[in-house]
Amino acid sequence: MSHHDHHDDENPGVSRRRVLECMTWAGTGVLWTVTGGVPRSLGLVDSAEAAEPAGMTFLQISDSHVGFDKPANPNALGTLEEAINKVKAIPTKPSFMIHTGDITHLSKAAEFDNAERIISQAKLDVHYVPGEHDFIDEEVKLYKERYGKGTKGAGWYSFDAGGVHFVGLVNVVDLKAGGLGNLGNEQLEWLEDDLKGKSKSTPVVLFAHIPLWTVYPQWGWGTEDGARALEYVKGFGSVTVLNGHIHQVMQKVEGNVTFHTARSTAFPQPVPGTAPSPGPMKVEDAKLRGLLGVATINFKQNNQPLAIIDTPLQG
Structure with a gap:
């Protein structure tokens, strides 16, 4: 985790939940702005770069797999x-x-060093x-030594920024059948206690590596006890859950x-x-950055379906 605190002026409460939009640069990240304490996206890359965001903005990247050199991406x-x-x-x-895990591919010291060298730029x-x-x-210590200071248990923690309560969870320690994620009783009890003192009007962002919701259990794409964590945030007016792991x-x-x-x-x-x-999916070299493109996901009210538009980085 980070060792810096973020202090932003909190805006007054919001009368209703705003529509959330998510802008994903596949291979870059998700850019968010928080206005009135509620996360929303800035839009497409070009418009986001030109925008004057109100409030706080933050990014999400995931699954860097530094050290991976197989045909799916030799670099x-x-x-x-x-x-x-x-x-x-x-x-x-x-x-x-926010980095939602798999910084490295094989947990080697050199891989952590290389990731830090690039990300710190x-x-x-x-x-x-x-x-x-x-x-x-072997000793499961390299991540904890670098990023675990000030965290609880295997590395979970929380912090506040821009009127939002962020909670980093660890669901990769005791994987269940088929590779399903697991939070465990100790972490879940901590989460329940962590949220108890928060006003229900406080927006909450949970982030963990494996999806907290069941995406595809046959491939282990879900968290066995994720529903329990989600029960604890039911009473909050605005909850955003950020995950990685499935590379899409x-x-x-x-x-x-x-x-x-x-x-x-x-x-x-x-x-x-x-x-x-x-697993890693090999595509034609000319198509790789076409898959690592821009995806804009728009959330509409009135139960309309999600509108997902993919724009490749090239091609």
Whole structure:
């Protein structure tokens, strides 16, 4: 996690929940602004770069897999650097960045070092949660030594910024059958206690590596006890859940909770059910950055379906 605190002036309460929009640069991240304490997107990359955002903005990147060098992307470090260059080009500097795990591919010290060297070029405070690939070194200590200071248990924590309560959760320690994520009783009890003192009008952002909602259990794309965590946020007026792991954009809204999964900066994975198993998906070299493109997801009121528009980085 980050060791810096963020202090922003809180705006008065919001009379109703605003429509949320999510802008994903697949291979770059998700850019958010918080106005009146409610997260919303700035829109397409071009318009976001030209916009004068009101309130606080923050970014999400995910699944950098530094050290990965297989055919799906022989240079995962290079595409991470491309993503960070996009971040650096934003005229109005975001307040901070969230990384939703799998910083590295094999939890090697050199991989963590290389990731830090590239990500630090954004000159942003970064809040991390681990992916399962960050916890496979023999003593499971490299992630904790670098990012675990001031956290609880395996690395969970919370912080406040811009009138929003952020909670970083760890669901990759004790994976269940088929690779399903797991939070565990200790962390869930901590989460319940952490939220108890918060006003129900406080917007909440939960972020973890594996989706907290059940995306595709056959591939382990979900968290076995995620429903319990979501019970604790039911009474809050605005809840946003940010995840990675599945290397593709998926969205859904359930009541007061809006779910977003981000794409990887390294390689795509297949759409659920379209391959025998998940994993790095090799595409033609000319098409890779076409998949690592721009996706704009618009949330409309009145129960309209999600509108998802993909714009490739090239082609």
